[in-house]
Amino acid sequence: MKQFPKFYTKMLYDLIIIGGGPAGAAAGIYSARRKLNTLVIAKSFGGQMARKAVDIENYPGFEKISGLELIQKFEKHLRKNKVDIERDTVGKVKKIKDGFFVSTKSRKQFQAKAVIVASGADPRPLEAIGEKKFIGRGVSYCTACDGPIFADKDVAVVGGGNSGFEAAISLHSYAKKVYILEFNPQIIADGENQKLAEKLGVEVITNAALKEIRGGNFVDSVIYEDRKSKKLITLKVQGVFVEIGSQPATSFVKDLVEFSEKDEIKFDPRNNMTKTPGLFAAGDVTDVKWKQIVIAAGEGTKAALSAYEYIINKS
Ligand SMILES: Cc1cc2nc3c(=O)[nH]c(=O)nc-3n(C[C@H](O)[C@H](O)[C@H](O)COP(=O)(O)OP(=O)(O)OC[C@H]3O[C@@H](n4cnc5c(N)ncnc54)[C@H](O)[C@@H]3O)c2cc1C
Structure with missing residues (x-):
C-alpha cells in the first residue's frame, strides 16, 4: 500500500510570516517590496480588528473607519504585492540547520530562511462552568x-x-x-x-x-x-x-522564544529578533508595551526589514 508522507513539504521561501492582522500585513508588504520570496500564513484575515464592532478613530489617515473596513484595505494592499498566501493555522515552527520548518494544522509543511511571528492574541476564556459547552450556543x-x-x-x-x-x-x-x-x-x-x-x-x-x-x-x-x-x-x-482580555497566540513557538510574565514573546525592540536567530516577532504577540493597530503595523515593518537584513547577511 502506498505510504503518504507525514507532512507535505511544499517549497523553500525566504520568509514566512505567521498572521494576517496589521503586523502580518505590513510585514508582508515590506517583505515583498524587498523582493523576498514570501509566504503569509493566516488563520483568518483581520485578527482582533475583525472583532471590533465600533469605529477606529486613531489610525492616521482615517478619521473614522470600521475595523473590518481597515483590515480589508490591508488585505487588498497585501494581495497587490507578490506574496503567497495560505489560509491555515500554524501548528509548529521547528528550527533546522538553514532556517525553519513551519507546519500547519492541515498537514502542510513549508521551509524558510527566516520567520516572523505576528499571530496576535486570542480572547481569554472565563474558565466558568458551562463556558465551553455553550460556545456557539449563546x-x-x-x-x-x-x-x-x-x-x-x-x-x-x-x-x-x-x-x-x-x-x-x-x-x-x-x-x-x-x-x-x-x-x-x-x-x-x-x-x-x-x-x-x-x-x-x-x-x-x-x-x-x-x-x-x-x-x-x-x-x-x-x-x-x-x-x-x-x-x-x-x-x-x-x-x-x-470581554476579559486576550492571550498571545504562541503555542507553536514555545520552545524557541522567551516569554514575559503575560506570556508575550520577548524580543530585541531594536530589530524584533527573538532569542532564536532568524525568528522575529511583531505586534500584540510580543511584550511591546502598547497594543495598537498603528504600532502593530510599525512593528511588522521593523520585523520585515530586519528579516531582510538577516537573510541578505546570511547568503
Ligand atoms: C475590542 C478591541 C478594540 C480595539 N480597538 C482599537 C482601536 O480603536 N485602535 C487601535 O489602534 N487598536 C485597537 N485595538 C487593538 C488592535 O486591534 C491590535 O493592537 C492589533 O489588531 C494587533 O495586530 P496584530 O497583527 O499584532 O495581531 P492580530 O490583530 O491579533 O492578528 C493576528 C493574526 O494572526 C493570525 N493567527 C493567530 N494564530 C495563528 C496561527 N496559529 N496560525 C496562523 N495564523 C494565526 C490571526 O488569524 C490573525 O490574522 C483593539 C482591540 C480589540 C480587541
Missing part, C-alpha cells in the same frame, strides 16, 4: 460577528474594561437588555464609554464573579457570586459575551 467572544443573532434577547457582557463597554454599546443596537458583569468593585473603562452605556440603559453590575453558564440547547442564564455578600445570583440571559 457564548461568544466576538460581538461584531455574533451580535445580530441576539436581537430582542437579554445578554451579559463579562468584563468592564473598554472592550466590555464597547461590546455592550454595540450590542445595545440588537439586544433587549444588556448587562455588564465586572469582577472588581471599580470600572476602569473610559468615562466616555461609561457615559454612553449609562445613557443607553446598559446595567453595570460590579463585584460579580461569574461562576456558571446554564441552559438546555442554548444559554438561558448565568450564575454569579456577589463578591460582597457572597450570595449566588441567577441572571436570566440568552447570550454571554466574554
Whole structure:
C-alpha cells in the first residue's frame, strides 16, 4: 500500500510570516517590496480588528473607519504585492540547520530562511462552568460577528474594561437588555464609554464573579457570586459575551522564544529578533508595551526589514 508522507513539504521561501492582522500585513508588504520570496500564513484575515464592532478613530489617515473596513484595505494592499498566501493555522515552527520548518494544522509543511511571528492574541476564556459547552450556543467572544443573532434577547457582557463597554454599546443596537458583569468593585473603562452605556440603559453590575453558564440547547442564564455578600445570583440571559482580555497566540513557538510574565514573546525592540536567530516577532504577540493597530503595523515593518537584513547577511 502506498505510504503518504507525514507532512507535505511544499517549497523553500525566504520568509514566512505567521498572521494576517496589521503586523502580518505590513510585514508582508515590506517583505515583498524587498523582493523576498514570501509566504503569509493566516488563520483568518483581520485578527482582533475583525472583532471590533465600533469605529477606529486613531489610525492616521482615517478619521473614522470600521475595523473590518481597515483590515480589508490591508488585505487588498497585501494581495497587490507578490506574496503567497495560505489560509491555515500554524501548528509548529521547528528550527533546522538553514532556517525553519513551519507546519500547519492541515498537514502542510513549508521551509524558510527566516520567520516572523505576528499571530496576535486570542480572547481569554472565563474558565466558568458551562463556558465551553455553550460556545456557539449563546457564548461568544466576538460581538461584531455574533451580535445580530441576539436581537430582542437579554445578554451579559463579562468584563468592564473598554472592550466590555464597547461590546455592550454595540450590542445595545440588537439586544433587549444588556448587562455588564465586572469582577472588581471599580470600572476602569473610559468615562466616555461609561457615559454612553449609562445613557443607553446598559446595567453595570460590579463585584460579580461569574461562576456558571446554564441552559438546555442554548444559554438561558448565568450564575454569579456577589463578591460582597457572597450570595449566588441567577441572571436570566440568552447570550454571554466574554470581554476579559486576550492571550498571545504562541503555542507553536514555545520552545524557541522567551516569554514575559503575560506570556508575550520577548524580543530585541531594536530589530524584533527573538532569542532564536532568524525568528522575529511583531505586534500584540510580543511584550511591546502598547497594543495598537498603528504600532502593530510599525512593528511588522521593523520585523520585515530586519528579516531582510538577516537573510541578505546570511547568503
Ligand atoms: C475590542 C478591541 C478594540 C480595539 N480597538 C482599537 C482601536 O480603536 N485602535 C487601535 O489602534 N487598536 C485597537 N485595538 C487593538 C488592535 O486591534 C491590535 O493592537 C492589533 O489588531 C494587533 O495586530 P496584530 O497583527 O499584532 O495581531 P492580530 O490583530 O491579533 O492578528 C493576528 C493574526 O494572526 C493570525 N493567527 C493567530 N494564530 C495563528 C496561527 N496559529 N496560525 C496562523 N495564523 C494565526 C490571526 O488569524 C490573525 O490574522 C483593539 C482591540 C480589540 C480587541
